[in-house]
Amino acid sequence: MSTYKSFETERLLLKPTTEEDAPLILALLNSPKWLQYIGDRNVRSEADARSYIQTRMIPQLQRLGYSNYTVIRKSDREKMGVCGLYDREGLEGIDIGFAFMPEYEQKGYAFEAASEIKRAALEVFGITRISAITSRGNTASQKLLEKLGLTFSKMVQIPNDKEELMLYEFTIG
Template identity: 65%
Template sequence: MSTYKTFTTERLILKPTSEADDEFVFELFNTQKWIQNIGDRNIKSVAMAKEYILNKMQPQLERLGYSNYTIIRKTDQVKIGACGLYDREGLEGIDIGFAFLPEYEGKGYAFEAAHKLVKVAFNEFGIKGISAITSKNNISSQKLLEKLGLELIGTTKLPNDNQELLHYKIEN
């Protein structure tokens, strides 16, 4: 794990998610907003969260050098959210995504973390374009994507899902 880079911002640490984050991932994936806006991943135990990290997050990290990052607040070392760059099936380019525990929303953490990842994606990982998808009713996510400089380019549907999603993009 230590071969993968951790990034910092003024208030945050962005650390590649590892199996040590299993309790946090279990909590985050079962928040109402995660299930409503991202989808139920059917993670019903900490053990299932650990399995998800090992089977879904780690392989992409090993293959591409980036994946999901656990967001840690510097002041108290509390895990507050996740932000990542994902090679998502059915979506051209790399997808940026973010989610925070409810008590840490609306404090600018998502912008701070996602803004750092966009810069790192372009400057360190050599990614040429970043996409993002969000549901039509997730207004806070749409505003954040626009603040990050992504532009709405249309709608899309992911494989095996008939929900029409808003599709954003930014080019380096």
Template identity: 55%
Template sequence: MSKTYETERLIIKLVDIDDAEFLLKLLNTEKWLKNIGDRNVHNLEDAQRYVREKNLPQIERLGFGNAVVILKSNNEKIGTVGLYDREGIDGVDIGFAFLEEYEGKGYAYEAAKKIMDIGINEFDIKKVSAITLPENFSSIKLIEKLGLKFKEVVRIPNDTEDLNLYELTM
């Protein structure tokens, strides 16, 4: 994912330090905090550190990771999507988060489907996993629409929540 990718309505580009201000906003939305958790990103400096310490190392190591989703129509950043090398998860973990005003418009599916296709075709990924809270019905719906099937309830290292694990093996 060293370049920018496009879908019909979206531009998908790997996160860089210039995205810190957007990530500060996204990571502090009510839905992010409820469904993903507090990442201790409370100011611009925290957001820049988050990009440097959490996002860039995986991108540099694997060539893929967290990406910003941008509307083609107006260049507005609306969410993130990515494939993550997550401890405790077999295969790569697909994840997505969008600002609430852009939910329910098909953007998350469009971006996640593209990222999955890139992972499979360009990085030869053989298994895509996803984790979510059992009550996060909108994420479950999207995960299942992407073709992943429920496998089991898991708990990832350093987390206290039971999560639903979904998988798709190519």
């Protein structure tokens, strides 16, 4: 895994998610906002979380060199959430996404992590079109996407999801 890039900000380390992050992924995927805004992924144990990482995150990392990053606070090495770049079926451009455990919300960590991941997308990975999807009720996510420079484009549906989602986009050039 060490051949893949990690990133750093003033307060945070962002490293590609690995099986050792299974406890965080288990907690995050079962947190109230994840279930409300992203959906139930049927991850009920650390073994399920390891499998989710192996099948949903690592293949894209191996294929494209970027995927899901575990966000770690430098001061105490606490794993707080995830931020990443996702090649999603049914979306043009690469999707930027983020999710944090409730106790780390409203502290600027998501913006700090997502700003660095957006910078990496443009400068390290050469991505020219960044997309993001969020549910209509997730105003915190919408505000963060706008703060990152993405603008609302249209309502979309992605394959295997009946909910209409808000699509935000950012394009270079």
